[in-house]
Amino acid sequence: MKVSASKENHLKAIFHLQQEQGIVTTNALAAALKTRPASVTDMLKKLKDQKLLIYERYKGFKLNAEGKKAAIQVIRKHRLWEFFLVRKLQFGWEEVHEIAEELEHISSRKLVDRLDSFLGFPDTDPHGDPIPDGQGRFHTQRQKCLCELPLNKEVQVSGIASQTTEMLEVLQYNHIQLGTRLEVRKKFPFDDSLEVKVRNRPPVTISAQVAKNVLVKDDEPFAEKR
Amino acid sequence: MKVSASKENHLKAIFHLQQEQGIVTTNALAAALKTRPASVTDMLKKLKDQKLLIYERYKGFKLNAEGKKAAIQVIRKHRLWEFFLVRKLQFGWEEVHEIAEELEHISSRKLVDRLDSFLGFPDTDPHGDPIPDGQGRFHTQRQKCLCELPLNKEVQVSGIASQTTEMLEVLQYNHIQLGTRLEVRKKFPFDDSLEVKVRNRPPVTISAQVAKNVLVKDDEPFAEKR
DNA sequence: ATTACTTTTTAGATTTGTCTAAATTATATT
DNA sequence: AATATAATTTAGACAAATCTAAAAAGTAAT
Ligand SMILES: [Mn+2]
Ligand SMILES: [Mn+2]
Ligand SMILES: [Mn+2]
Ligand SMILES: [Mn+2]
Numbered sequence: 001m002k003v004s005a006s007k008e009n010h011l012k013a014i015f016h017l018q019q020e021q022g023i024v025t026t027n028a029l030a031a032a033l034k035t036r037p038a039s040v041t042d043m044l045k046k047l048k049d050q051k052l053l054i055y056e057r058y059k060g061f062k063l064n065a066e067g068k069k070a071a072i073q074v075i076r077k078h079r080l081w082e083f084f085l086v087r088k089l090q091f092g093w094e095e096v097h098e099i100a101e102e103l104e105h106i107s108s109r110k111l112v113d114r115l116d117s118f119l120g121f122p123d124t125d126p127h128g129d130p131i132p133d134g135q136g137r138f139h140t141q142r143q144k145c146l147c148e149l150p151l152n153k154e155v156q157v158s159g160i161a162s163q164t165t166e167m168l169e170v171l172q173y174n175h176i177q178l179g180t181r182l183e184v185r186k187k188f189p190f191d192d193s194l195e196v197k198v199r200n201r202p203p204v205t206i207s208a209q210v211a212k213n214v215l216v217k218d219d220e221p222f223a224e225k226r
Numbered sequence: 227m228k229v230s231a232s233k234e235n236h237l238k239a240i241f242h243l244q245q246e247q248g249i250v251t252t253n254a255l256a257a258a259l260k261t262r263p264a265s266v267t268d269m270l271k272k273l274k275d276q277k278l279l280i281y282e283r284y285k286g287f288k289l290n291a292e293g294k295k296a297a298i299q300v301i302r303k304h305r306l307w308e309f310f311l312v313r314k315l316q317f318g319w320e321e322v323h324e325i326a327e328e329l330e331h332i333s334s335r336k337l338v339d340r341l342d343s344f345l346g347f348p349d350t351d352p353h354g355d356p357i358p359d360g361q362g363r364f365h366t367q368r369q370k371c372l373c374e375l376p377l378n379k380e381v382q383v384s385g386i387a388s389q390t391t392e393m394l395e396v397l398q399y400n401h402i403q404l405g406t407r408l409e410v411r412k413k414f415p416f417d418d419s420l421e422v423k424v425r426n427r428p429p430v431t432i433s434a435q436v437a438k439n440v441l442v443k444d445d446e447p448f449a450e451k452r
Numbered sequence: 453a454t455t456a457c458t459t460t461t462t463a464g465a466t467t468t469g470t471c472t473a474a475a476t477t478a479t480a481t482t
Numbered sequence: 483a484a485t486a487t488a489a490t491t492t493a494g495a496c497a498a499a500t501c502t503a504a505a506a507a508g509t510a511a512t
Contacts, residue, residue, distance in 0.1 A: 114315040
């Protein structure tokens with residue numbers, strides 16, 4: 001049974017939504033996919049027929065084991081392509097999502113596995129999200145946001161939660177990017193802004209809003225594997 | 227105006243057909259695309275509406291300048307991806323066509339150009355076909371088939387016209403592959419078979435049928451550009 | 453010029469994925 | 483419990499791409 005691009009998009013979105021809530025609702029999915037609730041209902045019937053999810057009308061739905069497996073494969077493809085685009089083709093991390101949204105639907109399994117190998121089996125995509133391996137396993141995200149970090153502990157930036165051009169601008173200005181090593185020196189309770197010391201640079205101050213979107217990890221997220 | 231994957235496939239097939247005949251027929255296109263004549267007629271109307279081809283009913287058709295440009299971009303994508311698959315992901319040249327048939331429909335122009343650059347601006351795909359550059363220019367095929375080659379001139383294999391598994395088997399057996407340097411030592415007029423000397427190997431004999439499908443060039447078709 | 457054959461087009465259906473508007477079911481409020 | 487509101491589903495429509503079967507146009511042969 002074939003899974004079309006649209007079905008793959010649905011599976012992926014359902015998977016992400018059910019990470020947070022256990023059960024997914026029609027409206028939430030429609031919003032996530034920028035489609036209409038009626039369209040979602042239509043698709044749900046098809047996915048149910050293909051035995052990829054558990055669904056009873058008016059009662060919400062969630063992926064079954066089979067559906068989860070399929071969703072993870074799409075996510076794997078998406079993130080591997082993003083990694084490829086940034087690492088090999090010199091794209092910026094803010095411009096790869098859209099392209100990967102197309103590339104993730106190329107069907108050859110062999111292609112994905114070869115790509116994975118070519119890239120050196122990376123485990124984190126350019127946004128800091130984990131890349132599932134060939135069996136669908138991936139390390140659970142142990143990223144924290146900058147705002148919930150203890151003082152004076154050096155960490156490495158491993159992801160950016162929301163990457164708008166404006167956000168990027170601030171980070172660029174403060175010399176913060178993926179892989180940057182830094183530590184939090186001070187917290188200002190008044191506005192929750194932080195003094196951040198980037199290694200080899202003078203300290204800078206960033207707002208709570210920005211801090212909330214900077215994700216960090218203890219160990220290297222982006223080790224070169226050439 | 228968007229050009230769907232199916233439209234791109236049609237454009238590409240028309241382009242190839244009109245290389246040989248100036249004008250293309252409905253049946254020929256249907257055969258090339260493994261679709262039905264009625265479906266071709268349907269698509270022709272759409273392509274005409276999008277001003278990509280010249281078409282009068284019952285009178286055949288051909289691409290206009292606009293259509294040719296679009297077709298060449300698809301061919302460019304197809305061949306660049308094939309090159310990528312063989313060179314970077316270690317695929318065999320006989321298995322890349324199908325995958326490239328999907329990859330060629332990824333729309334980002336920037337992606338194609340970056341890929342081109344990443345690959346070192348190759349000008350020949352793994353089957354010996356020329357890869358159009360960013361402006362749609364490509365060297366006209368100056369490949370010859372082995373059978374029309376002068377004696378004792380060393381050349382390099384630059385393409386295989388028809389690559390079936392059976393054909394591959396013969397070539398593999400005789401240590402002939404893309405890039406192999408060889409020369410024709412003798413021609414047997416009786417059956418037009420050839421004695422071929424592959425560099426650093428004892429001479430072998432190949433049939434006229436095989437020779438007809440081995441394309442060669444004088445200069446390096448596959449120079450490493452790292 | 454008729455007739456016979458081939459090629460191409462039209463007419464009408466089908467599948468997939470989407471939509472709007474209306475109906476239904478669930479949930480919340482009095 | 484009755485009613486209002488929100489969420490979800492159904493009904494019916496549409497666009498894209500394909501198909502089969504039948505009609506129309508072109509070509510060739512007597
Ligand atoms: Mn997608
Ligand atoms: Mn990502
Ligand atoms: Mn294709
Ligand atoms: Mn090729």
